[in-house]
Amino acid sequence: MISQKLIAGSAFPGIAVPQLGGGDLTLGAPQAGRDWQLVAVYRGKHCPMCTAYLQELNTQLPDFHALGVDVVAVSADTEVKATDQMALVGPNFPVAYDLSIEQMRALGLYVSNPRSPQETDRHFAEPGIFVVNSEGAVQIVDISNAPFARPDLKTLLGGLRFIRDPGNNYPIRGTHVAA
16 A cells, blocks of 8 residues: 655644553644644654654753644554653653554555564554644645654744744645646
8 A cells, every 4th residue: 555645735634543641642633722733753662763852852842832832742652662662751742652554654654664573563654743733734744764864843843933923924835736
């Protein structure tokens, strides 16, 4: 099955996944009175770069919240693996787990096979960042096929400050469709 990449400006798919601590989390549905959401897809416990990235995201969290941007993270890991990794991250944002291959494809993510049983025991998504605006549309999408290429969070935060400033009237970019 070939995944379709999400188109900038399109509706973000409503995907429900189990949340650490109980219940389900619907990706793309901002919480806590915020009207935008940043969805960070990470590879899983086997990825030390993911741990560092999520730790950095956690340090930037107050700045994202100040802009009205809710932050969530999700992986294909099991609950046990996600719990173990989050013990290292100490996130102040919701974390979901058990993202299925079908859900990964719906998000247009690259999916990898484990290199060995020592790496991990299941398929996993490569990194992705999605920013969903107050209309539920994909404002920003950044997907990668490797852990080494991810958006710098300070740069992303600065861009969101610019976009969210009403005086800038900044549209969703990358929406040109060839005739």
